[in-house]
Structures are given as structure tokens and as C-alpha cells.
Amino acid sequence: MKSRFIDKLLTRLDRLDQKSLQAHFLRLVQQKGLMETIFQAVREGIILLDARGRITYANKAAVSMVGSAHETTIAGNNIAKYLRGIDWTRILDFDTSEWSKIFMHEIEIDYPSRRFLSFYVAPLEEQEGETGRGVLLMLRDTTHDREEEVSTLESERINAVKLLAAGVAHEIGNPLNALSIHLQLIDRELEQLDEHHRDSLRELLSVARKEVSRLDLIITQFLRAIRPSKPKLFPARIETLLKETLSLLKHDIQSRDIRVQINSPSDLPRIRVDRQQMKQAFFNVIKNAFQAMKDGGALTINISTLDRFLAISFVDTGPGVNAGESGRIFEPYHTTKPDGTGLGLMVVQRILQDHNGTIEFHSEPGIGTTVTLVLPFGEPQVRLLKSRTTPEDETT
Template identity: 45%
Template sequence: MKSGFFDKLVKRMDHLEPADMQRYLQRLVQEKGLFEKVFEALQEGVILLDQEGKVTYVNSAACNLFGLQRDNIHGQQLTQGLQGFDWNALLKSGGAVSRDLEIFYPENRYLNFYVTPIDEHEDLGFVMLIRDITLTRKLTEEKIESERITALTMLAAGVAHELGNPLNSLTIHLQLLSRRLRKLDKKSSGNLEELLEVAQGEIKRMDGIISQFLAAIRPTQPQLQRLHLNDLLHETLKVLKPEIKQANVRIKLDLRSDLPAMLLDGDQIKQAFYNLIRNACQAMPNGGRLTISGTFTDFEIRLSFHDQGKGITSENMGNLFQPFFTTRKSGTGLGLLIVRRIIREHGGEIEIESKVAEGTRINLYLPLTEKRMRYLE
């Protein structure tokens, strides 16, 4: 990398006294050391490159962000250390360039890099500044999700109000029709009673969908009591026993008997268990085993629901908590949304792991101590 300062220094060398030369060199060494210490202290990555894209300096932060070895990359093309980085395309753009990128090694992160010439008038190379924007991006996504959920809540309240009145009216009129049909003989009524039952069932189903949607997104205040998760789980399994038997699903419990009691809303937690167990049974149409395990640390309890079902494709994994997203013809797509809302209202979190044709594992994390944070819905 050429420098105008060095060019001027070389031209004047013949006219400098040895003491002056020594002073200049000491000053250069001191400034170089100072700049290196400053660059090393930065949390942002700094990479200096020459005109050909070869690395002349890289600080520790840049090495950590990109998983680079300083000795291996120094003097080499930056593209050798960053696969997929097109240095020539950046040069063609001219001037300063700022872009976001996603990296997968050494960690999955989102970065912003800014490349600009060191000097606009002389060919001194380029400086590249790198910032980790993973947290900023995550906060932005959470804000967007929070705004979306708020909009859905307002929409749901309006829809529930608008549909509630006509549904109630239809229910009343169908009840009146049912009373009149009972007064007719079977020959006159024909199959009207059967058709009436179908209509009443559909109205009941619509009312249930609206109730589930509101339960999935409407914030509620848990009624907390000190309860044992093992007891709530056994109560849920007792209720679902006929359905589990019909699905030919075997339940394997691997629960620590000493799981500590914690503050829970019993009805809400049982609703979450109910949804997860039913989902697991429906994911194994030919039968299989559902393993429910539970353990704890000093900070949290972890419950795991592991089925042997068909698994979830990578395309569908990103849509699991979208309202009304379902891969089943009879599903509402609200079950997991309800589970996540319940777990988050208890200060916990849900984690899903799945492999196609191997099954799905859903982990619930519930804190034993109060967290100094809350999720915004």
C-alpha cells in the first residue's frame, strides 16, 4: 500500500539529519502501536485492504466475527477467508459501499459491513468496518411480530363481536325449528331433523373456532397457584386416555418425581399439554410412541414431548406459529399459538426440533425464579 507521507519522507531522506530521521521513525512506530491498540479495543471489526483486496491488517473483532485466523489471512485475498464475498463487484460500484449479510460460521449472525477508500485522492487501499446487527435485527422482528399480534387481536375482537350476534340468533331460530319438528310425525319431518343437527353442529364449530382464535392471541392474566407439573400432566393424560388409545399411541413417561412445585395457572397449563399431546397423536396416524420427559435445574424446569411422527419440513417450520397455518384438513392452526402464549405468560419459552420421517420434539422451559423481563404481545 503506497502512502503519500512515505513518498515525501523518502524524498527528504537525503536532507535529514540522523537524529531527525530517528525521531520520525520513533513517531511512526508510536502512532502505529497506538492505532493498533485502538483497533484491538473496538468491538466492531476493522479490516484494511490494498487495491487488490489483499488484507494488510485485521483486528481481533473481525477475526471473531468471521472465524478468521490473523496469520492465515494476512497478505491474502479477503475472498479466501470469506467464501462468497465478491470483492470485484464492490470495486465496480465505486465509492463507499454498505450492505447487510448473513453468515453461518462460526455462528449464525447478521452483519453490516461498510467499505470505503482510505483516501479519495490517493490509492491507499480500503478500510472495511463490520458491525454485528443480530440483536438489532431480532428486536426489529420482535417489534414487527408484536405489532402484527396487536393488529390481529383488534381484528379478532371486531370479528367476534360481529359474528357473535348472528350466531346467537341462528342458534335461537334453530332451537325453535327443532321444537316445531318434534311436533310433526316422522313421515312429515323426513330427514329435516338430521339436517338441523348438521346446521347446529356447524354453528357450534364456528363458535369454537372464534373462541380458540381469541384464546390464542388475546393477552390474559394467569391465575397462579403453587402446583406440580407432574399432577397436571397426569390429569391431562386421564382426560385424553380414550383418544390416545384410539390413535394406538403408547405414552412413555420419563419424569423426575422430585420436580419442584411452581406458580402456575393449572387450567392454562393443562390446555397447553392437551394441545401438544393431541398434536403428537395426530402426527402418528399409524400409531407410535410419545415420550414425555421432565427435568430441572436451579433456574428452570424443562418438559419435552417427543413423538415418532412424520416430522415437519424446513419450509413449514417457519410458519408453525402463524394463525390458521395447518397441514391437516381438520386443523384450525391455532394449537401451537395457544401453547406459546400460555408458556410465555408464565415467563417461559417453547422450542421445536423436528426431522422429516423421524419425529418432532417440543421443549417447554418454565422458570423457577421470576424473570426480570416480559415478552411483548
């Protein structure tokens, strides 16, 4: 396709002196270089095909989308090698009326990796000396959009299941309360029996009450984990909340022979949190750490600030967990403890999300586990985020 600039240059070529001719050709080279820079910078794949379907040009994005890992260029090859299952011969033979019907299509490819691509085909003007015309092929990687769509549908499905499960849990909770009350009444009636029968029945009754209490705990933690509850935010000192939480676990600290140390800067700012929810999050994390250190150990709580974020790290000297277990640590009902519910950290995660915070988990077998809660404080600021790796970056 010839530009107006080239047409104008050709008509005036015999009237230009050498200096003017050099200036015009320099401008032409600069224009070509600019277009090449633009084509290589865009995220969309751009492929030019001649009338036979041979690739005459492909930018870096196009190569990363359809080329193999070791290919730096796909020019010179036929497009059918990369986008198989499409009748390119028929497309290249389209007439004007058929080209007017062309629109964007989406395809799925599994080479070099499984991706979804949308592409648009547009005709090019016929070139001198060639029969037929080539086409411009525009590609866009829609894999992320597809994954987002699947993720949204999955979230909607999970929310529906959660709503149903919450209703079931609530209905189970009512008879559990009745069972607990009647077990207490039976316990009182046992006083009227002789000692031999009373002791044997009381042992059975104790087992029943423990199981009812365990079911009640599971339901309570499950509802805490899935019920959205807007936190009531008030300024508070994190160190004070930690000490109040540790006072509730005083018996565990003494019976398990655990040393607890809090490291906190003296100028730590107040932070707006829901006091009860945050103490619940601290309680669950600390309780997990204590249960991991069955034979005693140390729990170090480090508080630090970075920019407008406050981090509370809980470092224990327990046995740690392997990488496989670490990847499942926030899954509901997944637990490494025989008497665990598998909901404790799920509750913590929800509380942190409600406070616009995050939870990080790192563990090394034989060394221990670190759980870090990150909370925002102060006025929000604009922060430059780390750029995401693009497919073309991975191939360079």
C-alpha cells in the same frame, strides 16, 4: 502521522547509546503491536487510504465487511473496488472546509452478501514525500439494526391487524351464539313432524350445528391466541396438572388404543404457573399427539430439570412431519389435519411466552414428534450465554 514519542526519539537519536536505543525501539514495537491488537479486536471496520485511494491498512472486521469470502486481506487494492458507487476521487480532494461537512453516511451493499454499512471518513495528516493526504475510513455493520427496525415495524403492523381481527371475531361470535340457540330450538320443533321428514331434516340440522360449532372453536382458539392475558401464578405440581389433563382425554386414550407414560423424578419441585392456562397448553399438545396416532401408539411424557428450568417433553410415535412442515408448525391456520384449526400450537406458544418459557418442536418422518415445553422456576440466576457468531468469525 508522527507521534510525540517518535519526534522526541529523533531529536535525541545521536545522544543515545546502543542499549538505550534498543530499549526505545522495543517500546516503539510494543506500542505498534498493542495498537495492531486493538485494531484487530474491535468490531468496527478500520481502513486507511493513501492520497490515491489505495488501501494501506484494513483490520479483520473491515475485510469481513467488504471483502470476498476467499480474501484474507484487502490491502494494496483501491477502495473503489469494494465500495462502489462513491466518488472517492472527489472525497480525497476535499479541502479543509469540505472536510468539516463530512458526517456519517449509510450505504447498502450486496457483496459479498447483502448488508447495510454506516461509514465515517476523516482526513489524515499529509505524509512526507506524498502529495495530498490519505483518509481514515470507519465502518460499522448496521444490518442487524436495520433488521430490528423492520421487525419492530412488522410487529406493530401485526398487532394492529390482531386488534382489528379480534374485534371482527368478537362480532362474529355473537350471531354464531344466536344461530346455535335457534338451531337447538329447531331441533326441538322437529319432534312434532312425522318420522320420515324428521330424520331427513335432523341430518341437515346436524351438519349445520357441526359447522357452527367448528366456527365457534376457531374463533375461541383465535381469541385465546391473540388476547394478552396475564397469568395468575400459583405453586403447582406439573405431574398433577398432566394427570388432570389426561383425565379429560380418557375417551381418546381408550378409543385410539394409545399407551401413555409419565416419567418424572420424585424430587420434582413445585412451579409457579397459571393452572388453567398450563392445562390448556398440555391439552393442545397431547390432543395433537393423539390425532397424529390414528392407529394407536405410545405417548411418553418426560419431565426433567436443568439449572432453574423445568422441561416437559411429549414424545409420540406418530408418522412425524417433514422439515418443511416443521418450519411452519407455529404459523396461524397452518394445519396438517383436515379438521384442524391451525391455532392449537399458537395458543401453546402464547401461554409459554406469558410464563417466560419456550416451546421446542422436533419431528422425524416415520419416527415421531417431540414437543418440549421449557419453564423457569426458582430464583433467577446470572447465566453466561453462548456468544453469537460474528461475520469475521465465519470467515476464519
